[in-house]
Amino acid sequence: MSKQSYRVCCCFSRKFNLKEAEVPADIKALFENYSENGLMNIEHFHKFLIEVQGDDKLTREEAETVMKSFKNLNILQPKSLSIKEFFRYLLSEINAPLSHPPKVHHDMAAPLSHYFIYTGHNSYLTGNQISSDSSVVPIIEALKRGVRVIELDMWPNSDKDDIHIMHGGTLTSPVKLIDCLKAIRENAFVASEYPVIITLEDHLTPALQAKVAEMVSETFGETLICSTSESSLQEFQCPDSLKRRVIISTKAPKEYLDQTKSLNEQVDDGGVKVVKKSSEEPVWGKEIADLAVKFVHEDEGEYKDDDDDLEQDAALKYKQLIAIRAEKMKGGIKAWLGVDLKKAHRVSLNEENLEKAAPTHGTEIVRFNQRNLMRVYPKAMRIDSSNYNPFKGWIHGAQMVAFNMQSHGRSLWLMQGMFRANGGCGYVKKPDFLLKKGPNNEVFDPKGSLPVKTTLKIKIYMGVGWNLDFKSTHFDAYSPPDFYVKIGIAGIPSDSAMKKTEIIADNWMPVWNEEFEFPMSVPELALLRVEVHEFDVSEKDDFGGQTCLPISELKSGIRAVPLHDYKGNKYKSVKLLLRFCFT
Template identity: 65%
Template sequence: MSKQTYKVCFCFQRRFHVTVSEAPADIKSLFQEYSENGIMTVDHLHRFLIDVQKEPKATKEEAQAIIDNLHLNIFHRKAFNLEGFFKYLFGVGNPLSPSREAHHNMSAPLSHYFIYTGHNSYLTGNQLNSDCSDAPIIQALKRGVRVIELDIWPNSKKDNVDVLHGGTLTTPVELIKCLRSIKEHAFVASEYPVVITLEDHLTPDLQAKVAEMLIQTFGEILFTPGSECLKEFPSPEFLKKRIIISTKPPKEYLESKNVKEKENDAQKGKGSSDEEAWGKEVPNLKAVTGAHEKDGLDEENNDDDDLDEKSQPNIAPEYKNLIAIHAGKPKGGLTECLKVDPNKVRRLSLSEQQLEDAVGTYGKNIVRFTQRNILRVYPKGIRVDSSNYNPLIGWSHGAQMVAFNMQGYGRSLWLMHGMFRANGGCGYVKKPDFLVNAGPHNEVFDPSVKFPVKKTLKVTVYMGEGWYFDFRHTHFDAYSPPDFYTRVGIAGVPADTIMKKTKTLEDNWVPAWNEEFEFPLTIPELALLRIEVHEYDMSEKDDFGGQTCLPVSELRSGIRAVPLHDRKGEQYKSVKLLMRFEFI
């Protein structure tokens, strides 16, 4: 028995020794092609940058800087050996993204951009009984989120304003605390404007108090267009470092009795029947108020955007004058909601289910609406766990504000992170021209049409490393090194969406797959490259080993180091893949 125990311990120690990273065969071949006698000079590296990395504007000075920045030993400071070349390819000096600065045209109207948008931005967890706090708001702003949603209600004494998820057990947080945190952190990650969407359940006197809070907190950085609707939205460039308020124009306050009646209607089961009500002819948006037991109510409280001033005798004018992006749903169903007014712009909100049910009949109308106006999409009510939905449906129809629960994690949220890694992570991504421009006969893009392949992305997954340093050595398997495989694929329009996987490599902390995949793309402008690493487990669910999602439009051709992130989107210190990207 003692002999057998000794043998197991011996294997345990031997098998957990990490393998030293070694350049894959393809990398060795490239080094031989672009070197002489085992040495890659500045001239060789310069040619490699142009030919393989597809950097036609690369200079010899830049090639020299790459060599200088690697801090190689004294014998190789003016050139690379194979080890130095491999270190460069797999290092921080070979970034995946072309720029960390905003580089899209930022002078178009706000409606021409996808905007990083949060839903119930104040919740720390689920939608029913988590805490309300300014902490998730701060975290979202630091990540680059540009649209913060606050549900505002009278406090228990009816003399001040709280932020909470109405009709639930969520604990409130004071509005003023949220506003102060927004001011402090609004422009830490990006200098482009922050939009605050208010779901308003206030009396006129409290609306006036909110106006006072907004003015005192934000002062000159608050964008105040006055009482009239904008004829066209300003640009992100014009609105740099400004705060924008978006909500429905205030109307005569609905007493709590009426609110409770609607809330009860939603909770009695009418909320679950919205799919049938919406899916046929969409006769009136009031028929689907229950899609979200809270959000459906919020969205429908004031469902007519164009009420006569005479019907609003008690409104707070100072509050109304702060609203830059007017929201609301005109009466008359989706046909009326999607009408484009040449004299004003506005914001329309639809639940994810309402959008999904509408695109079959109204797809082109939605695209035309979003060329000038803003469409906000929010999660349906059954997502009480703060999960999310497929954002590509909204984006492919031009929806600017695809609102997500940022406090959770999951593949849908990874796609959101991926989309807004574009344009330097500034929170605004310019929509493709086909979503903002009409054709010569006023025709618009039809998302339901399957287009021919425009380009093909070829991806090579060479190898990965870093798990040995970022994970406990028994995290994946108690008795042996992990068995990794990589999933790689595209999230995009339905014709482009696919996932593929490498073989599983057993017992290796530094797996080298060396596998190629090709992805034909019909709408590459909306495509996201999904990358996940998992560890195969025969008896249980495969273990998670890292992920990232990247906008195909910003992929740099060539051999690149690709950092991986954890489930919540935080980048690991060491875990990364070596990959090659080519456009055919």
């Protein structure tokens, strides 16, 4: 037999030796402790759910309902389980690490400032920030994933008679505003009934602002929350009162021009006003659009004060759209944090400026975010649409940590993990320590040293499903992989850690039986990180799946943890069997 034919035979042998996963020894021993004569009856099962799975409030009747739900798994005796049936239960969707089915369970009657909100950045871009296409597709995909804040950058088209959505000053192609609005209307509440906030970056003339007002009003109709007051809100409304409503958030009309004039020096240069950027930049920085030098011809009508009545009428219509007013504050950190705390504000800063301000003003930022909304967005240098560590914003109570949803990778996996909490509705109540004040009016200090609050013990039993999901996982059906697991915690720096299992060679259903411990000081903000890779001696290790889960909602006991692909889509069959224990 030739060497080549031997390889073929070996490959076919490997493929057709695939079999059902064997029950790990620890699971067999556990079954024996909660069964009699090879069967787990309803009393045994109920006891197992209470003592091992931590479902101490589960009634016997509820346990029986769970057991009966497995009739579709060929259970011959509906009120008892064999060891194989018990193992199938452990690997089933009903034995998920989070509540199943997902449900909203946080208090949704607090002001919007009390929630982390699933927020997109430049939501219309399909790729990088410089040359990719603008499209409604990423907007639709984001909404279907539960994203609740959509960002649109509005610019006049070449004829200045219509509005385009695009990343200004770049080679990105435009998409029409009306198409984006219709896409939002049709998909806003597919994944969640809680409010969608549209943040508008406005680079329009008063006439086009009036056109935006007309478009938005006609598109959203009664679902739109409009402003009826000239003054700022005393407090934001709650998500419960805003179900299935659309909210516009942007600057008030002409604020962009007024701020630019006050912050920059103007000089005449042969009939052209050259607006130079001030050498003094506020600590909190500026939006990307403000960083460029502006050239405004005197004979252009873009910001002239002629036809005041027309402009005032347009401004009024546009202003009434704005239910959450975005504000640009000047004067540095004191101006931002010293605002009237009896009124509610919405402000923006990029990740770098948050990092600069946080070391000396961390507690003031936390206090500011107890009443106000803060949007943190990627720095300008992320032209590849990469993302940053979202905990930079979350630890300071920032509600709108804005991400490029068209990008992929570990940062976005963390974002997806955070918003798997609270039924995936896109609003996650901030932990109490970020919302409360102490007896001396003190607030949480992000830099403070904190004691360990809990320790999570994790046992990794095994993994299954890759041999059933070749199309999605892209593994070679004829070559069993060499899998290992990376597992750990993402959170505040002192809680963050990653550990790694041994490599199990040539096995579609690897069994590790390894245990790890993770002490945590702030489990309320922590996420469980899980990645599976295939070891490769000569090349980069292949990707085998990932997930991130909120520690605050993680169920104790033995759980089937479904894995997702690189883009965050759940695999059909791939999962790990893990045991969680909090001490």
